[in-house]
Amino acid sequence: MYVGIPVSSVRDFFLMLAMPFIKRNSGARTASFAARLLIVLLSIGAAHAVEPLPVDEIAPGVFVFHGVTAEQDAHNRGAISNAGFVVGSRCVAVIDTGGSPSVGAALRAAIRTRTALPVCYVINTHVHPDHILGNQAFIPDKPEFIGHARLPAALAARARSYIQSAERQMGEFGRGLELIPPTRTVADREELDLGGRTLRLRAWPTAHTDNDLTVLDEATGTLFAGDLLFVEHMPVIDGKLKGWIAVTAALAGGDYTRVVAGHGEPGSGWRDALERQRRYLQKVADETRAAIKGGRSLSQAVTEVALDEARRWALADLFHRRNVTTAYAELEWED
Numbered sequence: 001m002y003v004g005i006p007v008s009s010v011r012d013f014f015l016m017l018a019m020p021f022i023k024r025n026s027g028a029r030t031a032s033f034a035a036r037l038l039i040v041l042l043s044i045g046a047a048h049a050v051e052p053l054p055v056d057e058i059a060p061g062v063f064v065f066h067g068v069t070a071e072q073d074a075h076n077r078g079a080i081s082n083a084g085f086v087v088g089s090r091c092v093a094v095i096d097t098g099g100s101p102s103v104g105a106a107l108r109a110a111i112r113t114r115t116a117l118p119v120c121y122v123i124n125t126h127v128h129p130d131h132i133l134g135n136q137a138f139i140p141d142k143p144e145f146i147g148h149a150r151l152p153a154a155l156a157a158r159a160r161s162y163i164q165s166a167e168r169q170m171g172e173f174g175r176g177l178e179l180i181p182p183t184r185t186v187a188d189r190e191e192l193d194l195g196g197r198t199l200r201l202r203a204w205p206t207a208h209t210d211n212d213l214t215v216l217d218e219a220t221g222t223l224f225a226g227d228l229l230f231v232e233h234m235p236v237i238d239g240k241l242k243g244w245i246a247v248t249a250a251l252a253g254g255d256y257t258r259v260v261a262g263h264g265e266p267g268s269g270w271r272d273a274l275e276r277q278r279r280y281l282q283k284v285a286d287e288t289r290a291a292i293k294g295g296r297s298l299s300q301a302v303t304e305v306a307l308d309e310a311r312r313w314a315l316a317d318l319f320h321r322r323n324v325t326t327a328y329a330e331l332e333w334e335d
């Protein structure tokens with residue numbers, strides 16, 4: 001059921017329609033019919049009472065939900081990353097779907113408070129579960145699911161572990177998961193037409209992951225960077241450190257009006273945010289190289305490398321050692 005107004009208002013509307021039957025007809029049969037009608041309508045309302053995610057319209061027709069900076073758990077349901085949607089004259093494109101079907105359903109409900117147009121595209125910026133596990137909520141819309149050409153392989157390799165950790169970390173919100181792979185992939189660059197509005201998709205070389213995809217809304221100059229940009233939340237290296245440093249520099253040279261990060265809000269200061277991220281990644285690279293050259297072991301390096309830079313970021317306790325471990329493995333055998 002698609003409604004452009006809150007479900008509680010729909011229920012009130014049906015109640016309003018039913019009230020004259022109750023008031024004007026004293027016959028028991030009519031009263032009984034009205035009561036049953038009310039029960040049915042109330043239960044329909046309850047079944048669809050999905051609380052919409054709060055979204056900001058950051059530019060005309062561009063809406064963003066900002067996730068909390070935290071690990072996924074049963075309290076936040078996996079709403080820990082940013083997600084958004086862009087509305088054209090023909091249809092809507094969703095960009096990332098949150099970290100559980102529940103968050104995906106709430107994003108879908110948010111779309112319905114803004115437009116009655118169909119969702120024609122669900123775009124995933126990369127494989128990580130906090131950006132992709134909401135996909136299944138959009139199956140009824142029959143959209144094209146779009147991702148990087150390497151997304152299907154990454155998803156297949158990780159499906160089991162994502163499903164297991166989702167249930168462990170989010171309880172009931174992590175159950176009954178279906179991982180929805182892309183029905184259409186992007187190897188380089190592609191355009192999507194939303195009706196009078198073009199999205200430019202770009203598949204990047206390995207950086208944050210090996211399947212990072214960005215989405216540029218041409219009309220407003222808004223770039224959805226996915227996790228190629230982290231703000232506040234420590235950047236997490238799951239691809240190639242050297243590749244990500246290069247892509248961070250490439251993004252900094254871009255001509256965007258605004259950038260939506262995968263985590264946190266850079267606002268108009270997206271170039272500064274990219275520079276902060278570049279500084280951390282470069283420091284990890286430089287000091288890891290020095291540690292390897294100095295004969296330090298991996299277990300020594302994780303307690304020594306880039307600690308000053310790490311302290312500037314949220315969730316460093318969770319991710320910094322992991323980042324140094326990834327960097328060490330990548331840089332140990334470089335020429």
Ligand SMILES: [Zn+2]
Pocket residue numbers: 126128208227262
């Ligand atoms: Zn990610």
